[in-house]
Amino acid sequence: MNIIFNLFNQILSNIFNFTGDWGISIIFLTILVRIILVPFSIKQKSEMYNQQRISQKIQDIKLKYKNNEKRIKEETVKYEQQLAKSTLGCLVTFIQLPILFTLYNVVMKMPVQVGTIILPWVSSIKLYDSYYVVPIIYGLISICPQLINNLDYFKVLKEVNLSKTNLIITSIFSILITIKAPIALGLYFITTSLFTLFEEIGYRLYMKKFSAASSNC
Numbered sequence: 001m002n003i004i005f006n007l008f009n010q011i012l013s014n015i016f017n018f019t020g021d022w023g024i025s026i027i028f029l030t031i032l033v034r035i036i037l038v039p040f041s042i043k044q045k046s047e048m049y050n051q052q053r054i055s056q057k058i059q060d061i062k063l064k065y066k067n068n069e070k071r072i073k074e075e076t077v078k079y080e081q082q083l084a085k086s087t088l089g090c091l092v093t094f095i096q097l098p099i100l101f102t103l104y105n106v107v108m109k110m111p112v113q114v115g116t117i118i119l120p121w122v123s124s125i126k127l128y129d130s131y132y133v134v135p136i137i138y139g140l141i142s143i144c145p146q147l148i149n150n151l152d153y154f155k156v157l158k159e160v161n162l163s164k165t166n167l168i169i170t171s172i173f174s175i176l177i178t179i180k181a182p183i184a185l186g187l188y189f190i191t192t193s194l195f196t197l198f199e200e201i202g203y204r205l206y207m208k209k210f211s212a213a214s215s216n217c
Contacts, residue, residue, distance in 0.1 A: 004102045012106060023116025023125055026103070026184050030191040033099055038199070041092045045203050052157050054079045100188070107184040118187070125184040134186035135178040141193045142174035143167045145200045154204045156211060 011032070015025040034041075058076050065071040113124040121131060129135065148154045150161045178186045 004098060005105055008099075008102050009106050021117050022110075022114040022184075023118040023187055026107075026125070026187045027118075027191050029103075030188050031195060033096075034192060034195040034199075037092055037095060040095060041199060042203065044092055045200075049156065049207060056157055096192075100185070103188060104182065104185060107182055116183075116187075119183060122183055125187070126182050128180045129183050129186065132179060134183055134190070135175045138178050138186055138190050138193065139171040139175035141190055141197070143171050144197045145193065146170060148197070148200050148204065154201065154208075156204055156207045 008029070012022075012025055012029055015028050016022055019025050019028065058079050061075045061079075062072055065075065107126055110126065113126065115123055116125055119125075119129070119134070122129060146162055146167060174189070178189060
């Protein structure tokens with residue numbers, strides 16, 4: 001863990017020497033981390049897409065042979081085996097946990113109270129935002145990647161729209177985890193959500209194009 005800490009500390013310091021602002025430096029560091037994680041994220045998205053495609057096939061089979069339970073079992077067994085092999089469900093989330101803890105330690109061990117031009121009313125990014133602007137922004141942005149699922153233009157498969165309840169719960173949870181967290185972590189969360197949003201849009205547009213090309217073959 002000390003190796004990761006020293007690495008992050010060095011990278012953040014180098015970025016600060018370039019930007020001259022700790023808040024902006026954390027945003028750049030977050031983007032760098034997310035770029036490194038893109039291959040894992042794409043692999044995870046591809047597996048989730050494959051799971052949805054298989055689940056859709058299973059539902060089609062059940063509908064087609066709804067009066068023949070034996071045939072349903074025969075037709076769906078191979079697809080259910082493929083679903084059971086899934087291993088990447090929360091891979092990117094788990095990978096980010098040690099990164100998050102390391103960033104927290106790096107920020108909290110800074111010897112001075114460091115502010116940022118991004119949030120001029122804040123005296124230090126080591127403190128929480130007493131005006132709760134950061135938690136509210138994160139609460140709104142955190143649901144944007146999920147909202148993509150509800151837009152017909154970005155749908156790849158026959159996806160079910162997320163309910164307003166799920167979106168509200170996600171937003172409230174996001175606010176709660178950042179309401180007393182250091183602003184530095186709030187910046188990390190916000191940047192991560194924005195990166196995830198654009199990554200999701202890009203992936204869905206690619207899959208739509210790929211699906212259309214496959215259909216024309």
